[in-house]
Amino acid sequence: xxxxxRTIERYVQLTKEEWSFVLPxxxxxxxxxxxxVSRSGAVEKRFYIVEKGVQRLFVEHxxxxxxxxxxxxxSWSGDYDSFVRQAPGRFNVQAVTDSVLIGIDHDDLxxxxxxxxxxxxxxRLILEELLVGRAxxxxxxxxxxxxxxxxRLVDRSPQLLQLVPQKDxxxxxxxxxxxxxxLRARVL
Amino acid sequence: xxxxxRTIERYVQLTKEEWSFVLPxxxxxxxxxxxxVSRSGAVEKRFYIVEKGVQRLFVEHxxxxxxxxxxxxxSWSGDYDSFVRQAPGRFNVQAVTDSVLIGIDHDDLxxxxxxxxxxxxxxRLILEELLVGRAxxxxxxxxxxxxxxxxRLVDRSPQLLQLVPQKDxxxxxxxxxxxxxxLRARVL
DNA sequence: CGCTGTTCTTGATCTGGATCAAGTGCTTCC
DNA sequence: GGAAGCACTTGATCCAGATCAAGAACAGCG
Numbered sequence: 001x002x003x004x005x006r007t008i009e010r011y012v013q014l015t016k017e018e019w020s021f022v023l024p025x026x027x028x029x030x031x032x033x034x035x036x037v038s039r040s041g042a043v044e045k046r047f048y049i050v051e052k053g054v055q056r057l058f059v060e061h062x063x064x065x066x067x068x069x070x071x072x073x074x075s076w077s078g079d080y081d082s083f084v085r086q087a088p089g090r091f092n093v094q095a096v097t098d099s100v101l102i103g104i105d106h107d108d109l110x111x112x113x114x115x116x117x118x119x120x121x122x123x124r125l126i127l128e129e130l131l132v133g134r135a136x137x138x139x140x141x142x143x144x145x146x147x148x149x150x151x152r153l154v155d156r157s158p159q160l161l162q163l164v165p166q167k168d169x170x171x172x173x174x175x176x177x178x179x180x181x182x183l184r185a186r187v188l
Numbered sequence: 189x190x191x192x193x194r195t196i197e198r199y200v201q202l203t204k205e206e207w208s209f210v211l212p213x214x215x216x217x218x219x220x221x222x223x224x225v226s227r228s229g230a231v232e233k234r235f236y237i238v239e240k241g242v243q244r245l246f247v248e249h250x251x252x253x254x255x256x257x258x259x260x261x262x263s264w265s266g267d268y269d270s271f272v273r274q275a276p277g278r279f280n281v282q283a284v285t286d287s288v289l290i291g292i293d294h295d296d297l298x299x300x301x302x303x304x305x306x307x308x309x310x311x312r313l314i315l316e317e318l319l320v321g322r323a324x325x326x327x328x329x330x331x332x333x334x335x336x337x338x339x340r341l342v343d344r345s346p347q348l349l350q351l352v353p354q355k356d357x358x359x360x361x362x363x364x365x366x367x368x369x370x371l372r373a374r375v376l
Numbered sequence: 377c378g379c380t381g382t383t384c385t386t387g388a389t390c391t392g393g394a395t396c397a398a399g400t401g402c403t404t405c406c
Numbered sequence: 407g408g409a410a411g412c413a414c415t416t417g418a419t420c421c422a423g424a425t426c427a428a429g430a431a432c433a434g435c436g
Binding site: 165166167177178180181182184185 | 414
């Protein structure tokens with residue numbers, strides 16, 4: 001619960017009474033390694049803060065899985081696209097390591113938006129952050145070579161390379177595992 | 189001004205008094221064909237609704253321009269990434285045809301967020317829409333072939349093909365103008 | 377008008393990364 | 407502990423799309 005409080009406080013300040021509305025809406029769920037947090041085709045009912053573990057976001061295509069990103073640390077997790085639309089999702093989220101996620105129900109969040117004006121702002125600020133993140137990723141995808149993107153990943157999140165299979169990293173960098181393997185051999 | 193009112197009403201209802209705060213913050217600007225709405229490196233001060241014209245969003249890379257999207261009709265225009273961060277932008281927005289954009293200053297919008305709670309919600313809802321749009325584009329980029337993406341573009345926005353140079357469309361579809369030309373000849 | 381620069385087309389090559397294939401560990405779990 | 411199944415590496419081909427090149431159509435403008 002402390003994590004929820006600290007996370008929300010990064011964006012807005014709430015009164016004691018407001019906290020008493022907000023905090024009870026959040027609760028932890030365990031996702032063992034390999035289990036799905038969100039499955040494409042299903043409507044995402046909850047949205048999560050990562051307490052522990054790494055999750056990968058991917059889409060299926062021709063029987064391949066293409067990885068769009070990872071969640072870990074105390075960042076956000078879940079299929080926000082489906083959560084916002086409350087329509088069947090197009091993404092999958094899967095626990096890559098044993099994970100604990102602290103989630104809130106869509107209905108509860110909607111109610112909080114009504115009850116607590118500061119939460120409406122919280123929602124806006126998170127979305128701004130998510131959007132800026134996407135823009136950054138889009139730029140990187142275009143303006144950096146595979147090798148640069150690899151170096152940057154090593155640089156920013158070295159722990160990922162230990163925790164996540166190389167084929168997922170390869171997919172995230174938009175190349176085959178073979179090409180990724182050769183790149184590593186070449187670059188060291 | 190009517191366009192502003194109708195656009196905002198798609199998201200939230202305001203009282204007469206609230207409108208009197210909100211509407212005066214918006215004002216139109218003309219952008220002749222070829223002029224820049226936003227330039228990478230500059231901080232985006234305004235955000236716009238398209239009253240008239242088509243604009244393209246692109247990044248520069250190695251002297252090439254890579255097109256990420258178009259704004260037209262009554263959609264949003266401007267570099268939202270820079271606008272949100274109030275930091276130097278990484279994108280360019282340029283008028284492809286003579287354009288009239290109705291904009292709001294960052295400072296005014298921030299003030300409205302304080303004064304008018306419904307506007308905070310408006311901000312959140314727009315962001316949700318933008319984020320869903322990005323997710324959709326990301327999926328399309330991955331799961332559809334160049335030809336499918338072309339067909340879909342023809343299908344959804346045939347007018348773009350008339351208004352925008354083919355090299356920009358090609359760039360948007362992530363191919364060279366030569367490849368795009370051959371695709372058109374083949375597909376009809 | 378006719379000149380100039382740009383966009384679009386078409387053809388001939390080239391190449392980075394994908395695909396196919398085979399072999400080598402590592403886990404994992406009866 | 408041994409077998410099965412993954413994940414990873416390394417090598418040999420292959421190909422979609424990029425690049426290079428050159429001409430045609432067209433728009434803008436002095």
